[in-house]
Amino acid sequence: MLFAVRMDVDIPRDLDPAVREETVAREKAYCHELQRSGEWKRIWRIVGLYSNISIFDVESNARLHEILSGLPLFPFMRIEVSPLTTHPSAL
Amino acid sequence: MLFAVRMDVDIPRDLDPAVREETVAREKAYCHELQRSGEWKRIWRIVGLYSNISIFDVESNARLHEILSGLPLFPFMRIEVSPLTTHPSAL
Amino acid sequence: MLFAVRMDVDIPRDLDPAVREETVAREKAYCHELQRSGEWKRIWRIVGLYSNISIFDVESNARLHEILSGLPLFPFMRIEVSPLTTHPSAL
Amino acid sequence: MLFAVRMDVDIPRDLDPAVREETVAREKAYCHELQRSGEWKRIWRIVGLYSNISIFDVESNARLHEILSGLPLFPFMRIEVSPLTTHPSAL
Amino acid sequence: MLFAVRMDVDIPRDLDPAVREETVAREKAYCHELQRSGEWKRIWRIVGLYSNISIFDVESNARLHEILSGLPLFPFMRIEVSPLTTHPSAL
Amino acid sequence: MLFAVRMDVDIPRDLDPAVREETVAREKAYCHELQRSGEWKRIWRIVGLYSNISIFDVESNARLHEILSGLPLFPFMRIEVSPLTTHPSAL
Amino acid sequence: MLFAVRMDVDIPRDLDPAVREETVAREKAYCHELQRSGEWKRIWRIVGLYSNISIFDVESNARLHEILSGLPLFPFMRIEVSPLTTHPSAL
Amino acid sequence: MLFAVRMDVDIPRDLDPAVREETVAREKAYCHELQRSGEWKRIWRIVGLYSNISIFDVESNARLHEILSGLPLFPFMRIEVSPLTTHPSAL
Amino acid sequence: MLFAVRMDVDIPRDLDPAVREETVAREKAYCHELQRSGEWKRIWRIVGLYSNISIFDVESNARLHEILSGLPLFPFMRIEVSPLTTHPSAL
Amino acid sequence: MLFAVRMDVDIPRDLDPAVREETVAREKAYCHELQRSGEWKRIWRIVGLYSNISIFDVESNARLHEILSGLPLFPFMRIEVSPLTTHPSAL
Numbered sequence: 033m034l035f036a037v038r039m040d041v042d043i044p045r046d047l048d049p050a051v052r053e054e055t056v057a058r059e060k061a062y063c064h065e066l067q068r069s070g071e072w073k074r075i076w077r078i079v080g081l082y083s084n085i086s087i088f089d090v091e092s093n094a095r096l097h098e099i100l101s102g103l104p105l106f107p108f109m110r111i112e113v114s115p116l117t118t119h120p121s122a123l
Numbered sequence: 124m125l126f127a128v129r130m131d132v133d134i135p136r137d138l139d140p141a142v143r144e145e146t147v148a149r150e151k152a153y154c155h156e157l158q159r160s161g162e163w164k165r166i167w168r169i170v171g172l173y174s175n176i177s178i179f180d181v182e183s184n185a186r187l188h189e190i191l192s193g194l195p196l197f198p199f200m201r202i203e204v205s206p207l208t209t210h211p212s213a214l
Numbered sequence: 215m216l217f218a219v220r221m222d223v224d225i226p227r228d229l230d231p232a233v234r235e236e237t238v239a240r241e242k243a244y245c246h247e248l249q250r251s252g253e254w255k256r257i258w259r260i261v262g263l264y265s266n267i268s269i270f271d272v273e274s275n276a277r278l279h280e281i282l283s284g285l286p287l288f289p290f291m292r293i294e295v296s297p298l299t300t301h302p303s304a305l
Numbered sequence: 306m307l308f309a310v311r312m313d314v315d316i317p318r319d320l321d322p323a324v325r326e327e328t329v330a331r332e333k334a335y336c337h338e339l340q341r342s343g344e345w346k347r348i349w350r351i352v353g354l355y356s357n358i359s360i361f362d363v364e365s366n367a368r369l370h371e372i373l374s375g376l377p378l379f380p381f382m383r384i385e386v387s388p389l390t391t392h393p394s395a396l
Numbered sequence: 397m398l399f400a401v402r403m404d405v406d407i408p409r410d411l412d413p414a415v416r417e418e419t420v421a422r423e424k425a426y427c428h429e430l431q432r433s434g435e436w437k438r439i440w441r442i443v444g445l446y447s448n449i450s451i452f453d454v455e456s457n458a459r460l461h462e463i464l465s466g467l468p469l470f471p472f473m474r475i476e477v478s479p480l481t482t483h484p485s486a487l
Numbered sequence: 488m489l490f491a492v493r494m495d496v497d498i499p500r501d502l503d504p505a506v507r508e509e510t511v512a513r514e515k516a517y518c519h520e521l522q523r524s525g526e527w528k529r530i531w532r533i534v535g536l537y538s539n540i541s542i543f544d545v546e547s548n549a550r551l552h553e554i555l556s557g558l559p560l561f562p563f564m565r566i567e568v569s570p571l572t573t574h575p576s577a578l
Numbered sequence: 579m580l581f582a583v584r585m586d587v588d589i590p591r592d593l594d595p596a597v598r599e600e601t602v603a604r605e606k607a608y609c610h611e612l613q614r615s616g617e618w619k620r621i622w623r624i625v626g627l628y629s630n631i632s633i634f635d636v637e638s639n640a641r642l643h644e645i646l647s648g649l650p651l652f653p654f655m656r657i658e659v660s661p662l663t664t665h666p667s668a669l
Numbered sequence: 670m671l672f673a674v675r676m677d678v679d680i681p682r683d684l685d686p687a688v689r690e691e692t693v694a695r696e697k698a699y700c701h702e703l704q705r706s707g708e709w710k711r712i713w714r715i716v717g718l719y720s721n722i723s724i725f726d727v728e729s730n731a732r733l734h735e736i737l738s739g740l741p742l743f744p745f746m747r748i749e750v751s752p753l754t755t756h757p758s759a760l
Numbered sequence: 761m762l763f764a765v766r767m768d769v770d771i772p773r774d775l776d777p778a779v780r781e782e783t784v785a786r787e788k789a790y791c792h793e794l795q796r797s798g799e800w801k802r803i804w805r806i807v808g809l810y811s812n813i814s815i816f817d818v819e820s821n822a823r824l825h826e827i828l829s830g831l832p833l834f835p836f837m838r839i840e841v842s843p844l845t846t847h848p849s850a851l
Numbered sequence: 852m853l854f855a856v857r858m859d860v861d862i863p864r865d866l867d868p869a870v871r872e873e874t875v876a877r878e879k880a881y882c883h884e885l886q887r888s889g890e891w892k893r894i895w896r897i898v899g900l901y902s903n904i905s906i907f908d909v910e911s912n913a914r915l916h917e918i919l920s921g922l923p924l925f926p927f928m929r930i931e932v933s934p935l936t937t938h939p940s941a942l
Contacts (some may be wrong), residue, residue: 033168033275035297036176037353044318045863045926075213076125079206079912080856080919080930085127093215093297093352100353105205105334107318115170115217115297118278121154122166124912126934128808131815135773136226136289165812170284171219171273171293180918185854185936193810204808206854206912216349218358227471229322229409240435245394254371258307260477262456262464266392269349303336304348306457308479317500338480366534367481373535380500381538384535386485388479390458399533400540404549409590409653427576439577440489441572443639444646444657447492451619486530487519488639490661492717499682539653548579548716549663555717562682568717570581570661584843591772609758621759622671623750625821626765626828626841631673650698651740661716667700668712670821672773672843674899681864729899730761731845737899744864748899752763752843762895764904791940799882803872804853804935812938843898850894 033089034073034098040083043108055080058104067097086118124180125164125207126187131174134199149195157190178207215271216255216298217278222265226288240286248281271296306362307346307389308369313356316381331377339372360389397436397454398480399460404447408471422468430463451480488544490551495538496565506510513559522553536549537549579635580619581642581660586629589654612645627668633662670726672733677720680745692694701714703736718748724753761817762801762820762822768811771836786832794827814843853892853909853935856913859902862927877923885918906935 043052072113074087090096100111134143157163165178179186191202248254256269268297274277282293316325339345347360363369373384407416411486430436454460466474497508521527529542545551555566587593589598612618636642645656680689705711711724728750737748769781802815809837818824827841862871885891893906909915919930 035275035298041220059184060212064214067214074211076127076207077210077916078127079208079916080932082920084210085205085207088395092299093217096297097352103354111141113297113353114176114280115275115295116167116176117274117279119166119168119175121151121158122209123155123158168279169278171295173283183936184854184895184934187934188805188936190809192810202808204934206915206932208911208913208916218349218351237336242394246396254384255307257392258309259392259461260309261388261390261461262477264465267387267389296360298349299352301348301350301357303333305337305340308457351449365398365481366479369479370481370532372535374537386479386535388460388477390456390461400531400533402538403549420638424576428578431578432519436527437573438489439644440571442491443572448574449569449571450606478540480531480540483530483532485515485522487522487640542579547663548581551661552663552714552716556719557599566717568661570639570642570659572638572643582713582715606758610760611760621756622673622753623756623825625675626839628829630756631751631753633796650681660722662713662722663716665712665714665721667697669701669704672821711836729845730763730843734841734896734898736900750843750899752821752824752841754820754825764895764897790941792942795942803938803941804855805938806855807933807936813933813935830896842904844904845896847894847903848895849879849886851883851886 033091035090036116037086037088037096037100038078038083038112039086039105040055040081040110041105041108042082042110043105046099055104063105071095071099072074118123124182126179126181127207128177128191129169129174129195129203130177130196131172131201131214132196132197133173133201138184144194145169153193162186162190171174180189215273217270217272218296218298219268219282220260220265221268221285221287221292222263222292223287223290224264224292227289237286244284247290253277253281255288291301306364308361308363309387309389310359310361310369310373311356311385312359312376312378313354313383314381315355315380315383316378328377335375335377344368344372379393397455399454400451400454400478400480401450401460401464402442402447402476403430403469404445404474405469405472406446406474406484407469419468426466426468435459435463488542489547490545491569492541492543492555492569493533493538493567494541494558494560495536495565496560496563497537498564500561510559517557517559526550526554541544579637581636582633582660582662583632583634583642583646584629584658585632585649585651586627586650586656587654588628588656589651601650608648608650617641617645634668670728672725672727673697673753674723674733674737675720676723676740676742677718678742678745679746680721680742680746694743697743699739708732721755725743731750735749761819763816764842765814765816765824765828766802766806766840767814767831767833768809768838769824770810770838771833782783785834785841790830790832799827807815829847852857852910854872854907854909855933856905856907856915856919857902857931858905858922858924859900859929860924861901861929862924867898871931874923881921881923890914 052103063072063075071088072086073089075084080087088096088099089098100106103109154166155164162179162181163177164180167176169176179187179190181190189198194200215266245254245257253270253272254268258267258269258289270278272281278295282288285291336345336348342364344363345359346362349358352360361369361372363372375378376382427436427439435454436450437453440449442449452460454462454463460477464470467473475484518530520526526543526545527541530546531540533540543551543554545554555561558564609618609621617634617636619634619635622631624631624652634642634645636645649655700709700712707728708725709723710726713722715722723738725733727736737743740746776777791800791803799816799818801817804813806813816824816827818827828834831837881893882891885917889904890909892908895904897904907915907918908917919925922928
């Protein structure tokens with residue numbers, strides 16, 4: 033089941049630099065792992081912003097929430113979820 | 124060059140039904156043609172709305188505008204364009 | 215899979231009264247049928263508005279879109295969809 | 306009397322971790338108690354957010370305010386209240 | 397039980413003048429009747445607008461919806477409902 | 488001259504508790520005094536929020552500003568002022 | 579008593595041209611008369627818009643509403659009213 | 670050349686009280702000076718807010734920016750600028 | 761004096777096609793003339809929209825309003841005006 | 852390829868003054884360098900704001916993101932990007 037998710041990241045300026053670095057590294061690893069498992073199908077950067085548009089393919093709403101709330105940067109993100117389905121014009 | 128485009132369609136109720144049908148058919152053919160050429164890479168329906176989220180891969184802003192302003196349903200759409208680039212975490 | 219859906223209805227004033235009456239009647243029958251099948255679990259009126267908040271339990275995003283886009287009043291509605299999951303505090 | 310309530314939680318990052326843990330635990334207990342008493346009828350998590358949609362069944366506006374303003378996480382929530390009534394299509 | 401209700405009226409320009417006049421007259425009579433019964437406690441005009449702020453005292457959400465949806469001008473209004481309760485500083 | 492005023496209170500978390508308590512107490516006393524003088528005619532709590540809707544009856548804009556800007560909690564409030572007048576349907 | 583009022587005008591395209599011309603002329607005369615009486619103290623055009631910002635000096639809210647609701651173009655305007663008072667830095 | 674400018678002031682709570690007092694005093698002196706020179710033609714307080722609406726008469730955009738960005742409270746203001754011109758109905 | 765102006769065009773569907781064509785042609789000629797005179801310095805299309813961003817260089821607010829309100833498509837545009845000045849980093 | 856970019860700057864008050872000064876100086880140098888290379892074609896200050904409107908001419912979305920995310924003040928900016936193309940009326 034497909035979902036478009038937009039994530040806008042805003043890491044607080046006063047976060048300890050080591051914590052910041054480690055959190056961003058964990059975020060990347062987490063993202064890689066889910067891309068490899070096929071659930072995080074695509075991720076693009078939005079030009080000029082610390083934001084991404086992603087496509088997820090998951091078995092349920094519950095699984096999507098598990099993934100998103102588990103993001104290491106989750107506490108510093110604004111997230112918008114749009115459930116998708118096949119478009120009648122898609123080939 | 125990649126762009127995310129959201130299109131919200133609102134066809135006026137008083138449009139002649141034959142014109143409506145013909146316009147929607149032309150929209151579909153136009154969309155198919157651009158998917159086959161590789162410029163309209165993906166199109167998804169947003170659940171519960173007469174809307175889509177699409178990914179375009181075009182050589183320039185000018186070409187994207189040519190495509191979007193040429194949509195048969197263009198006069199009846201609200202369009203939002205987000206320029207995309209590679210995300211550093213994308214595999 | 216659960217979804218909260220808000221529907222705001224705005225039937226055009228110039229809709230033929232017979233068509234209006236027939237469409238509203240079909241809407242009601244459609245809603246009843248989906249409540250009986252268990253997919254449209256709950257529907258409440260929002261006080262002072264021609265709007266409802268509903269809970270759907272469907273097997274997929276695709277099925278939810280099929281249901282919503284098939285609503286007889288769909289052309290006259292603004293719809294907002296929120297995917298839900300179990301809350302950790304729910305008994 | 307029914308109300309739909311949406312709660313968006315934003316716990317300040319600098320809240321003492323022990324206070325945070327204790328407050329979240331009290332919130333859960335408070336929520337359980339009101340579910341058992343039948344006033345907090347339903348609570349769902351919104352996917353991707355630290356938010357819930359709840360249904361309350363209370364005897365008065367005053368009682369609903371007493372419940373909501375007594376939430377241990379009340380100082381860290383944005384709350385929206387929608388009074389509900391029976392929908393004519395509800396079975 | 398108290399509610400603050402704001403009503404913004406926008407009567408379509410092409411409404412038949414006789415229908416308009418008759419509807420506005422019925423609205424006034426309806427409002428008078430509910431003031432006399434004590435349910436529509438107060439109504440004020442907002443300066444510069446075709447809008448009012450009103451205070452209702454009703455026994456339930458259901459009764460408030462019955463009153464508001466029965467307003468002769470209901471199809472031409474935007475309505476906002478705020479449930480109220482006693483303020484701890486009120487004398 | 489009548490005004491509807493909505494006040495949304497947001498006291499900073501790091502305000503000294505003694506200052507907070509003293510300020511809230513002064514706010515209450517100030518409110519009582521103005522209710523007794525007849526200028527702060529009504530105050531209601533909005534359900535689920537740290538907000539009120541109030542009705543003021545003052546001799547001038549200048550006096551209303553004097554009252555509002557003198558509120559002990561003024562630095563922690565968002566305030567909206569709506570000038571009111573008699574509604575033609577009011578009894 | 580001073581008020582800043584912003585008026586955004588949107589005359590429907592299908593208004594009879596003679597009615598339009600006559601209404602605009604009456605609006606101008608009405609505005610002149612109130613400037614001469616001293617109640618409509620100032621009026622400026624906002625660059626690029628069919629809008630004005632005006633300053634009124636009236637004895638009461640009731641009088642301001644009487645003036646604004648009597649504008650010949652009132653049915654075609656969006657109006658915002660801001661009550662003003664003397665600024666402590668004004669000379 | 671005329672401009673309407675709205676300024677909403679929000680001085681941070683943790684600003685040193687002496688700095689605050691001194692900055693507000695400089696703001697007042699700055700405002701007086703520009704009123705005397707004729708560039709800051711009018712300033713009114715908006716009732717219930719720490720905000721003003723002002724009218725400036727300056728020779729150029731550049732001069733207006735010089736004035737506004739030089740305000741002692743500039744770092745603590747939200748500013749909106751509306752270019753004005755003569756209204757055809759102004760006497 | 762420089763201004764950035766955004767124009768969003770929405771020509772009503774029921775405008776007579778000959779009038780539409782003639783108006784659009786006059787708009788183009790008007791735009792050309794002002795580009796040649798040096799007042800309409802730049803105009804760009806925004807991708808995917810019937811909108812432009814333009815830069816004007818005029819001697820006064822009054823002249824800018826004269827230009828904008830004289831646009832043949834003025835009745836069908838939403839216009840936003842931003843006064844500009846030299847940026848300290850501009851070469 | 853052209854883009855209009857609006858940048859609103861908000862440097863935190865508690866940034867170390869030396870860091871602030873150094874960052875602003877680097878921003879200026881960075882801006883100069885890109886103006887000289889021809890990619891940052893124009894930059895204007897918006898009157899009354901710590902904001903600019905800029906025109907970029909870059910070979911790709913990727914390059915624009917590289918430029919914008921490399922701005923020394925990037926962490927303190929809100930950025931809006933509008934892809935542009937030639938306007939049919941441009942000379």
